Amino acid sequence: MINFYKYHGAGNDFIMINNLTGDIKLDSDYIKNLCDRHYGIGADGLILLESSGKADCFMNYYNSDGSIAEMCGNGVRCTALFYEEQTNLSKACPYSIEIETRAGVKKIMVHEDETYSVDMGEPVFESKDFPSLTDSNLVKIKEFRFSFVSMGNPHAVTIVPSLNEINIKEIGSKVENDSSFPNKINVEFVEKIDDYHYKVKVWERGCGETLACGTGACAVFSIINKIFTRTVLGKLGEETALEFPGGILYIREDKQGHIILRGPACFVFKGEIHI
Secondary structure (H helix, E strand, O other), X not given: OEEEEEEEEOOEEEEEEEOOOOOOOOOHHHHHHHHOOOOOXXXXXXXXXXXOOOOOEEEEEEEOOOOEOOOOHHHHHHHHHHHHHHOOOOOOXXXXXXXXXOOEEEEEEEOOOOEEEEEOOOOEXXXXXXXXXXXXXXXXXXXXXXXXXXXXXXXXXXXXXXXXXXXXXXXHHHHHOOOOOOOOOEEEEEEEEEOOEEEEEEEEOOOEEEOOOHHHHHHHHHHHHHHOOOOOOOOOOOOEEEEEOOEEEEEEEOOOOOEEEEEEOEEEEEEEEOO
């Protein structure tokens, strides 16, 4: 038997397992079964908390289909809280935790209001994972035209008049698996409320529709700033609210051009499961 814990960040939920000793080995089929919402614990992904030679800990993250993922903005915040609780870390806020991911080491700030902010680095607009912004053959499915960015993992973003008109399961799946994306892609549909408030629905690669996506929030913010003109351009340090079905995530850009993601991390429950 092993202990597991459930956490979520704005409804994006994860199975968390303490593997700091390195004794636990899980294969992709077992991870897929654990994440199944009918036959397993149920989650958008699974995170093994492991030791790191570069940071306080390593976030070993898997999608719900058992595939490995490079980065997860909501997951890394939950990992910070899980690390705090598993190691009995206690400091006066604000303070930082460094977490190694497959997309590099991320610095997480812990705030007095129990939110966590993450320096997600700079957006990348040129990648082998998607066509370039100047490519004349940008992916267009039905009436949707997508722009692309990587936040450690690839994203396709489109602005729509109303999210209520979107069949996210149909369109999201088609875009994720389009031949233009050799490693598949995450998909975000965005509705503008005002210059600093947007509603977002997300289709995650390897997961399907989820209630929120941290890297997706950063991708949306980056595309809005680069591709679309806002009436009031974002000032350095001023946050934009991205409203997902599971909650609101806050994004800003710092002086170095890094994207800073802020949002909640919440413990849900714990239990035991036979391995």
